[in-house]
Structure formats: structure tokens, C-alpha cells
Amino acid sequence: MKLAYWMYAGPAHIGTLRVATSFKNVHAIMHAPIGDDYFNVMRSMLSREKDFTPVTTSVVDRHVLARGSQEKVVDNIVRKDAEEHPDLIVLTPTCTSSILQEDLENFVQRAQIESKGDVLLADVNHYRVNELQAADRTLHQIIQFYIEKARKKGDIATTKTEKPSVNIIGISTLGFHNNHDCTELKRLMADLGIEVNEIIPEGASVHNLKNLPKAWFNLVPYRELGMMAAEYLEQEFGMPYIDITPMGVVETARCIRKIQQVINAQGGAVDYDAYIENQTINISQAAWFSRSIDCQNLTGKKAVVYGDSTHAAAITKILSREMGIHVVWAGTFCKYDEEWFREQVSGYCDEVIITDDHGVVGDAVARVEPSAIFGTQMERHVGKRLDIPCGVISSPIHVQNFPIGYKPFLGYEGTNQLVDLIYNSFTLGMEDHLLEIFGGHDTKEVITRGMSADSDMNWSKDGTAELNKIPGFVRGKVKRNTEKFARDRGIEVITAEVLYAAKEAVGA
Known part of the structure; x- marks a missing residue:
């Protein structure tokens, strides 16, 4: 087992809780020790929602360990049912409480006898899946539960709506820019004359x-949440699903054309070509910007991309295909989705990195010295240490990813936001250089530690002083090249003379 201070995807119970609490009038009970009950704090700090249903913790303590937890768990479920009258209560253990290997399914069956609402145990293997996989599995489980329940009652709807309609699957609480993406998707569907039948799980009722x-x-805009549900609905009802993420001009158009194909295959008669052309020319500024002198100044600049499968693949294609930026490597922490990710970014980057080890990612960034990073909050910190700008394009979520202003990543307005994010992420102008030339207040100290422990080098006073004279926008590269020069020659202390020699030898 490896101890880490950073995880790109949380533990499984976080995914289950995200889905359960996204639904209206669904309560989650977490069977866990104190220490695993941070979901309420995380959600209240980050999501900026006016109100939400808090998660109840059925605490595993020394009394539970001595006597077992069946009575306590059942009592908590029955009490919550009587107090709140929820439509559904979802019980989930955590990795910690799973060690007890208790028969929670039996607890749920006992509680269901005394509860008026439905009670469900999250069917997730907490040792084998992460937050994203658990969320996908829990959403599928809840949908399947209520579809089968409606079937038994003969109450399931099978007749299609009169006008073309869509279910948007995968919008959830604590999702990366999910609320704004949802608004943009609803606008897009309205423009196309498509009714939104249901949006799940965020704000949905299990009765619907x-x-x-x-x-x-x-429509499944994010691969991380909703694919299992879409595949289930296709299998059970023959419902087609579209998993093309409408991010960027090209992919948004491709998604709309696929929607057109799906609708017309079911007897519709729609033609969205004029709409796509108008949006591309008049609404999205990305197409115009890509031909402007500003964007041409970015042509050939090096970038790296890292994040979840959906966002990392989409940004890689936008950078390479739409903005002419050289993506040195693209990577994802969704190791279970490696095959799809490699297929998507093939031809748009030089190298693919599949890992959830932030140390490996940091070293890979330092190795190629890109002009900009597009990654998660962790890569933003990596960029600060290496003096490389970073645009955040993927979860894990941060309070900055719940902006008060309107900042979608999807649709045509999303393309405008992405162009701004990409362009502004590159170091614009020569700010550091000008500050130094004109005696500015750039007092930042030289970073003498690399991303890995083996990059530590000692700098003498005169060596540090000489390095500080180098313009800030190239100082990091000079430092790393000089350290490599010294390390290759067994030099332990870098002096000004060593710095001069390195510059002559390697052009640092």
C-alpha cells in the first residue's frame, strides 16, 4: 500500500455520495468511522449551493466493534425515514468500514420492512474502484432499481415524446463545471428544437x-459518469446514446451531426448544417481567433495535457487540431479507460502517459519543459514550482471550478471560454523580462529543487547571484540544464564558473 498526499480521484464512497445527493429527496447514510465523514464539509466548501441534503454518518466506533453494527445501522435508516420522508435512502460503507465484512444487504432488507421509502445498498467494491467508477455504477444501479420497480407495477413509459427529446445523463454535484455545462447543453438543445426529457442525476426525482x-x-457528455446507465437503457429499450463530448468547434459540430443522424433515423426530419455554420462563424469566437495573429503566435508552442479522460482528450484535440499548438504528451489518471483515451488522442500528441501518480506526472512535465500545462490543480502547483503557466481543465474539483460567473466548457459558448483559458495560460509578452530590465519588483527566489529528489543541487552564493540575473521567463530552463551539466560531471556545488561552462556546453 502506498501513502499519498494527493489523489486525482477520491475513494469509492465519494462517488456514491455524489450521485445519491444529486437526486432530489434522496438521503445517503454512510457506514463509516469518524474521519471518513468529510463529504458534507467538502460539498459545503466547494459547490456554493444554496442548500443541499447532508449525508448522515452511522458512526463505526468501539461499541460497534464490540457488539456489531446491525442494530445501529437499521435504527439510523428507520429514524431518517421517519424524520425526513425521503423517496430513497442509499446506504454505503467506506473502505475502512468494509474491513468489518458485515452483511449490509441484510441490514437494508431489515430496515426496508420498517421504512416507507425505498432503501438501497450501494453495490460497489470499495477496494477495486475509485470515485468516478463508483459514481457511474451507483447511477446505473439506482436507474435499474426504479425501472424494474416500474415494470413490476406496469407503470413504465415506453411511448416516445411527440417532438424529439433527450435525456442528459451525468450532470452531478461536485462535477467539474457541471452546472454551467448543463445550462449550455439545455440552450443547445433548445436551439436544435429538442426537448429535454430528464437531466440525471442532478436535481432529478427518482419517481421520474x-x-x-x-x-x-x-446524451452522455462525460465518459466518467453516465456510460453504464446509457448502455443499460440501450440494452433494455433500444435507446441510442451519444457520447461525443461537445467541447471545441469540431467536436461540438460532430456531436450535433450525430444528433441529427439519430433523430432522422427515428422518423425525424432535421437539418442542422445551417445552425452549425452560423454558430461557428457568429457565436463561437474560436474559429475566428484560430486564424488571428494572436493565435498564430502560439503555433508550434509546446504544451502538455493531463486530466480525466473526457477533458484531457478534448483539450488535446482542441490544442492540436484547432489552435496549432504542439502537444508533447497527453495523459489521464483514468487508467481503466486507457484504451479509449489512447484511441482518441492518437495523432494529436507525441506521447501518451497513463498514470495516477502525481510524481510521475510532475517529472514528465519537468522533462519536456513545455510553454504551458493544461491539467488539474496538482499540475497547477507543479507549474508554479517549475515557473510554467497552467490552465486547469479537469477535476479534482477546487472552489475555483465553481465560478460565480458563467464559464461552461461545453457548447459554442464553451469554446469561447476555452480559447480564453488556453491563450491566457501561455506566458504573454515578456512581463518578467521587462520588470527586470526596468528595475521592477520581481523578487522571486530561484527555485533550486526539481520535481524529484534526485534533482537537488547545491548552488554557491555567486552561482545563485548569476542565475538571478537571467530573465525570469528562461531562468527555469537554464537552471535545469545547468544542474544536468553538473550532475553528469559529478560536480556537487554549482558556482558561477560552472554556470558559464554549462551555457557554453549545452547552450543553456
Whole structure:
């Protein structure tokens, strides 16, 4: 087991809680010791929602360890049912409480006898899946539960809506820019004359899940959440689903054309070509900007991309295909989705990195010395240490990813936001250089530690002083090249003379 201070995807119970609490009037009970109960704090600090249903913790303590927890868990479920009258209570253990190997399914069956609402145990292997996989599995489980329940009652909707309609699957609480993306998707569907049948799980009622088959198709904007549900609905009802993320001009157009194909295959008669052309020319500024002198100044600049599968793949294609930026490597922490990711970014980057080890990612960034990084909050910190700008394009979420202003990543307005993010992420002008030339207040100290322990080098006073004279926008590269020069020659202390020699030898 490896101890880490940073995880790109949280533990499985966080994914289950995200889905459960996204639904309206669904309560989650977490069977866990104190220490695992940070979800409420995390959500209240980050998501900036006016109100939300808090998660209840059925605490595993020394009394539980001595006597077992069946009575306590059952009592907590029955009490919550009586107090709050929820439509559904979802019980989930955590990695810690799973060690007890208790029969939680039996606890749920006992509690269901005394509860008026439904009670469900999250069917997730907490040792084998992470937050994203657990969220996908929990959403599928809840949908399947209510579809089968409606079938038994003969209450399931099978007749399609009169007008083309869609279920948008995968919008959830604590999702990266999910609220603004959802607004943009609803606007896009309205422009296309498509009714939104259901949006799940965020803000949805479990009682409406029986109406999912009424839609003409399902749209899954993020691979991380909703794919299992879409595949289930396709298998059970023959509902087609579209998993093309409408991010960037090209992919947004491709998604709309796929929607057109799906609708017309079911008897519709729509043609969205004029809409795509108008949006591309008049609404999205990305197409114009890509031909401007500003964007041409970025042509050939080196960048690296890292994040979840959906965002990392989309940004890689936008950088390479739409903005002419050289993506040295692209990577994802969704190791379970490696095959899809490699297929998506093939031809758009030089190298693919599949890892969830932030140390490996940091070293890979330092190795190629890009002009900009597009990654997560961790890569933003890496960029600060290496003096490389970073645009945040993926979860894990941070309070900055819940902006008060409107900042979608999807659709045509999303393309404008992405162009700004990409362009502004590169070091613009020569600010550091000008500050130094004109006696500015650039007093930042030289970073003498690399991304790995083996890059530590000692700098003499005169060596440090000489390095500080080098313009800030190239100082990091000079430092790393000089340290490599010294290390290769067994030099332990870098003096001004060593710095001069390195510059002559390697052009640092």
C-alpha cells in the first residue's frame, strides 16, 4: 500500500455520495468511522449551493466493534425515514468500514420492512474502484432499481415524446463545471428544437426515472459518469446514446451531426448544417481567433495535457487540431479507460502517459519543459514550482471550478471560454523580462529543487547571484540544464564558473 498526499480521484464512497445527493429527496447514510465523514464539509466548501441534503454518518466506533453494527445501522435508516420522508435512502460503507465484512444487504432488507421509502445498498467494491467508477455504477444501479420497480407495477413509459427529446445523463454535484455545462447543453438543445426529457442525476426525482424511455436518445457528455446507465437503457429499450463530448468547434459540430443522424433515423426530419455554420462563424469566437495573429503566435508552442479522460482528450484535440499548438504528451489518471483515451488522442500528441501518480506526472512535465500545462490543480502547483503557466481543465474539483460567473466548457459558448483559458495560460509578452530590465519588483527566489529528489543541487552564493540575473521567463530552463551539466560531471556545488561552462556546453 502506498501513502499519498494527493489523489486525482477520491475513494469509492465519494462517488456514491455524489450521485445519491444529486437526486432530489434522496438521503445517503454512510457506514463509516469518524474521519471518513468529510463529504458534507467538502460539498459545503466547494459547490456554493444554496442548500443541499447532508449525508448522515452511522458512526463505526468501539461499541460497534464490540457488539456489531446491525442494530445501529437499521435504527439510523428507520429514524431518517421517519424524520425526513425521503423517496430513497442509499446506504454505503467506506473502505475502512468494509474491513468489518458485515452483511449490509441484510441490514437494508431489515430496515426496508420498517421504512416507507425505498432503501438501497450501494453495490460497489470499495477496494477495486475509485470515485468516478463508483459514481457511474451507483447511477446505473439506482436507474435499474426504479425501472424494474416500474415494470413490476406496469407503470413504465415506453411511448416516445411527440417532438424529439433527450435525456442528459451525468450532470452531478461536485462535477467539474457541471452546472454551467448543463445550462449550455439545455440552450443547445433548445436551439436544435429538442426537448429535454430528464437531466440525471442532478436535481432529478427518482419517481421520474420510469420516464427515461420516453426520450428519443440519451446524451452522455462525460465518459466518467453516465456510460453504464446509457448502455443499460440501450440494452433494455433500444435507446441510442451519444457520447461525443461537445467541447471545441469540431467536436461540438460532430456531436450535433450525430444528433441529427439519430433523430432522422427515428422518423425525424432535421437539418442542422445551417445552425452549425452560423454558430461557428457568429457565436463561437474560436474559429475566428484560430486564424488571428494572436493565435498564430502560439503555433508550434509546446504544451502538455493531463486530466480525466473526457477533458484531457478534448483539450488535446482542441490544442492540436484547432489552435496549432504542439502537444508533447497527453495523459489521464483514468487508467481503466486507457484504451479509449489512447484511441482518441492518437495523432494529436507525441506521447501518451497513463498514470495516477502525481510524481510521475510532475517529472514528465519537468522533462519536456513545455510553454504551458493544461491539467488539474496538482499540475497547477507543479507549474508554479517549475515557473510554467497552467490552465486547469479537469477535476479534482477546487472552489475555483465553481465560478460565480458563467464559464461552461461545453457548447459554442464553451469554446469561447476555452480559447480564453488556453491563450491566457501561455506566458504573454515578456512581463518578467521587462520588470527586470526596468528595475521592477520581481523578487522571486530561484527555485533550486526539481520535481524529484534526485534533482537537488547545491548552488554557491555567486552561482545563485548569476542565475538571478537571467530573465525570469528562461531562468527555469537554464537552471535545469545547468544542474544536468553538473550532475553528469559529478560536480556537487554549482558556482558561477560552472554556470558559464554549462551555457557554453549545452547552450543553456
